[in-house]
Amino acid sequence: MNSVYVDLATGLVIAFLLFSLLLSGINEGLVRILGIRSKFLWAYLRDMLDGAEGKRSWIPSTVREVFARLPFGRKDARPKFDPMPPPMRSTATTWSGRLYERLREIDHNTAGRTSISFVPPGRFAVAMMEMIAAEGGVPAMLDKLRQDGSPLYGPLKGVWESAKEDAEAFREGVEEWFDGEMQRLTVLYRKYVRWVIAALGLALTLFFSMDSLEYGKAILSDNAVRAQVAATADGGAAAVRGLRDKCPEHPSDPYACVTEILASPAFVKIVGNAPVSVVIPDNGNPRWIWNGGEWLNRIVSPGHWPGFLVTFFALLFGAPFWWDILRRLTGIKFRSTETTTS
Structure with missing residues (x-):
């Protein structure tokens, strides 16, 4: 159970870190150009x-x-x-x-x-x-x-x-x-x-319509699918029936549904809520898709605004803050090499 919450926290921190880096890059670019x-x-x-x-x-x-x-x-x-x-x-x-x-x-x-x-x-x-x-x-x-x-x-x-x-x-x-x-x-x-x-x-949050609460729920959903796949591998035919219920669009091959779900993790889904997104099919070239109508519905929906505000205030902390949090969660350490001259 603890690993689920660690995954949730790590996923949120990585998302905030990446968006904070993007925000810093846009700001630095505008500062230099102007x-x-x-x-x-x-x-x-x-x-x-x-x-x-x-x-x-x-x-x-x-x-x-x-x-x-x-x-x-x-x-x-x-x-x-x-x-x-x-x-x-x-x-x-x-x-x-x-x-x-x-x-x-x-x-x-x-x-x-x-x-x-x-x-x-x-x-x-x-x-x-x-x-x-x-x-x-x-x-x-x-x-x-x-x-x-x-x-x-x-x-x-x-x-x-x-x-x-x-x-x-x-x-x-x-x-x-x-x-x-x-x-x-x-x-x-x-x-x-x-x-x-x-x-x-604020502009970046609204452009990607990044609802942090929805993103956290998607991370938990991904973990649940992975756990069910692991249980299916050990549970035989009875466990496969539960997997079929989760994937009604693939009744004969539920594993194809699992592959499709895990191939589009939570972060990919949340980034795909922008007005314009990219779809990479199994065969063929990437395609640009216009999501303007769906994006506008998300923006005007009051249910998404608590998650938008969480994202907005998280970005204000800046990339260094979230990088420090990520290091604490994952235990990433840097070795400092000291050279001595005789």
Whole structure:
């Protein structure tokens, strides 16, 4: 009996793990195609270096703005891609543009706008020192930042005073300060990504119309069929009669029915509830089947929604969580090989 519940738990965990991996893959694909990370970073850098445009921040303040502005908004905060090395004398009109001039060497060869989505704190500190040298020193740059009304003036002035006008201590202070800003940006990014993951998770659950409660029942049904097949093998003709009752469509050959049932396990059945599914016959090529009517009936049926909600909330835990649960259930362990050098 315990093995039945272990099989049930393992089947559910594997399903949640696979769907969570699919969800993560879709999210990562959209992020890369639309350049979300890069847009988010440069929106933050423009706020930090140049200040908000008028009274409007480049960083969206609501979830609706994240969906509307960052992926598809007309105002893209990213600088235009430039393969040229940084000039001796800056030609940029904004501080974020001057920063990009110093970061071109870590940019990728791409058309349109920059693909830089992460700036190492050490590289940012070096870029700032290069900009300071071009401006004639820290005091001169601070005066220029103050005149331009840049939000960067306050933090850099505080770092300069804390460093007691020591250039090396100032560089280290800028690096530490920027590292803190990037951590703050990461928290902000993850806050909005959670909403994106939730929206994608709901769409994925409804697309496959994955009812977790129905899926669990199907797993138990598969186990029951296997148990009956095992009993039939030991029970002779009397046990075969019970198998015929379960497979009325194959009265003369109940084993053909068992083969058909076990060839389509619970997971295959649950994935087959999507609007479009693939059928692989015994002979012939795979065929696409339109299940739009049946799928719509499942979506509007109140009886399936408790299972849909279980699936939806399970996907929010993420693939790492379900992988850890699967390892605990199955006892999968990884060997760590340590190499020693003499």
